[in-house]
Amino acid sequence: MAETYGEKALVLCSGGVDSTTLLAMAVKRFGAQNVFALSISYGQRHGREIEAAQAVAAFYGVQQRFLDLAAIFADSNCSLLAHSTEAVPESSYAQQQAEGGDGPVSTYVPFRNGLFLSSAASMALSLGCSVVLYGAHHDDWAGDAYPDCSQAFVDAMGAAISEGTGGQLRLEAPFVQLTKADIVREGLALGVPYQLTWSCYEGGETPCGKCATCIDRAAAFAANNALDPLLG
């Protein structure tokens, strides 16, 4: 990303590997004083992600905002939601799709990322930002597992944000064609404090090691011959 002066940016921060790496890049590019981190509760099973996002924002010294949008998903039975009767699958996305065919996985929260990006756009414009940064990456949308992470979705949502704000705001998703391994490579070079992040869908003391996001995270560190500090 090119150096940018005089702009403010809002980064959607989940507390995970991808958005934390994106936050590190944003701080380098815009300066910590020009970056806002937005973290959103949506009724997930545990608060570990939000705690991680808080720790990461504090590490980088950026301003933080929180939202609770759980009410929007009151009628959903997605397995990531605390009120769901579905269990979180103990297998990778690839395995889930091999069993169930292509298409959204059971951990797809209905249009969640569209909602998060719209919320981010409304807040960003209110805060005088000109950019919203979104950490979706290629592994998320392989086989259409998470359609709200795809290049086509990002392009359409970017157009909606630009048109709907009269050109005052743009969406950037620099990881959308990268793998999680690519992102970890970038983050390791930037010294991202991955020990502060949280990825696991369960809210235990340590990552479960069995859910799709644990499997993906482990593979991304392994591909870089690196140790995940959360497991160290």
Place this chain on the structure above:
Amino acid sequence: MAETYGEKALVLCSGGVDSTTLLAMAVKRFGAQNVFALSISYGQRHGREIEAAQAVAAFYGVQQRFLDLAAIFADSNCSLLAHSTEAVPESSYAQQQAEGGDGPVSTYVPFRNGLFLSSAASMALSLGCSVVLYGAHHDDWAGDAYPDCSQAFVDAMGAAISEGTGGQLRLEAPFVQLTKADIVREGLALGVPYQLTWSCYEGGETPCGKCATCIDRAAAFAANNALDPLLG
């Protein structure tokens, strides 16, 4: 609109003329039992709109959902917000633009309609709907007063909703090229209970008659040689 069987629809209902007319059309097309009305608080100056939306949904016998998204606009100073230090202008949109030039008016709430549509998409998918209906019309976006009502915005947002839900949901905005007068003509033919609706930006006992939306509403009824029952 064509007859549609076996589909469920969610209509964004503000309690005003446009979305109430859209709700009437949806009930005729899908059947009241297949229609959900979603009404959203965003921190506006008064609760008259939400009360009107409630009365309208009760009239048509559709299921209703409410959301409070005011927290998202905590940092905005848009004149429609209860915490704003700006006054609501006492002039038409055309007058405001003649004075201030083209572009968003002071009553533009940052990306509000993008946020509303994303919230509607998340809820609609959770409820098993395949359509989200949106009542934006041409007068709203003339001169780019409300960029989040334009044809280009609707097209982009429609693509984002379709892509982001893996094709499970679509957006329809049948009024986007119509004027408010066209909408009132349609609604009068359908017997829409306009006496239950509310448009004025102020929350008084009766409409103020001075704000842009009062001016537009009066003109739309006058163009149809009809009396606004709210003023009768």
